[in-house]
């Protein structure tokens with residue numbers, strides 16, 4: 001078991017087809033006590049995950065609703081986790097929104113919304129987690145950015161999405177630098193074209209032409225992202241911090 005007894009908060013775990021949910025499942029299978037959090041959270045989702053794990057001996061996952069744009073909610077959620085389990089070891093931040101409209105159609109409200117959820121939301125979650133990690137002198141953060149941040153959008157997310165995700169890379173690097181001396185690691189993953197609800201707006205024809213341009217000639221799976229999160233959360237990556245990990249099938253090689 002790679003994460004035996006570790007308490008892991010996974011933000012953006014509210015969609016059964018999403019990266020966060022797949023990560024929650026894999027982490028549970030590796031012995032973690034998993035806290036799923038999302039702006040959309042139901043008992044049914046957590047019960048469904050428990051059934052999918054299918055191991056009565058595995059620690060029961062827990063769901064806590066939290067809007068990551070509100071720092072107060074993030075802090076209350078983390079406090080709840082520490083109160084329930086007496087420890088908190090790892091934050092995976094997979095919450096986010098996407099939008100693909102052309103630059104000149106991005107209005108103030110849309111730009112602000114994108115920045116508030118993707119960038120400020122990441123800041124809120126990391127800050128709320130780091131209060132605990134800093135006191136404990138240990139902890140792991142994995143943020144999910146996007147290949148859009150590296151290549152200037154151009155797939156599903158447009159300029160406002162790419163910019164918000166670029167901020168997530170910078171934020172993660174700054175955390176790694178500032179909190180490394182406290183024994184805390186922070187890394188960021190840049191995925192591209194993972195088969196989740198985030199691709200719902202892409203029609204079949206668009207998807208086909210996108211896949212033709214991916215060296216591995218297929219979309220990625222949420223499970224492949226979950227595997228990367230597991231590596232980064234576990235001691236196998238104990239000397240890795242401030243890294244940007246590409247999980248993109250070769251879409252962006254640099």
Ligand SMILES: NC(=O)c1ccc[n+]([C@@H]2O[C@H](COP(=O)([O-])OP(=O)(O)OC[C@H]3O[C@@H](n4cnc5c(N)ncnc54)[C@H](O)[C@@H]3O)[C@@H](O)[C@H]2O)c1
Pocket residue numbers: 011012013014015017018019020037038039040066067068069093094095096097098117121144145146147148190191192193194195196197198199
């Ligand atoms: N799917 C891809 O191809 C792809 C590519 C690059 C990056 N990503 C990133 O991966 C992450 C996971 O995306 P996914 O593909 O699993 O899509 P998803 O839509 O299934 O997951 C995103 C989750 O974030 C939640 N969320 C949105 N706003 C929130 C808020 N204010 N507070 C709390 N939760 C909120 C949603 O409810 C949803 O469950 C996102 O950050 C996304 O930008 C995905």
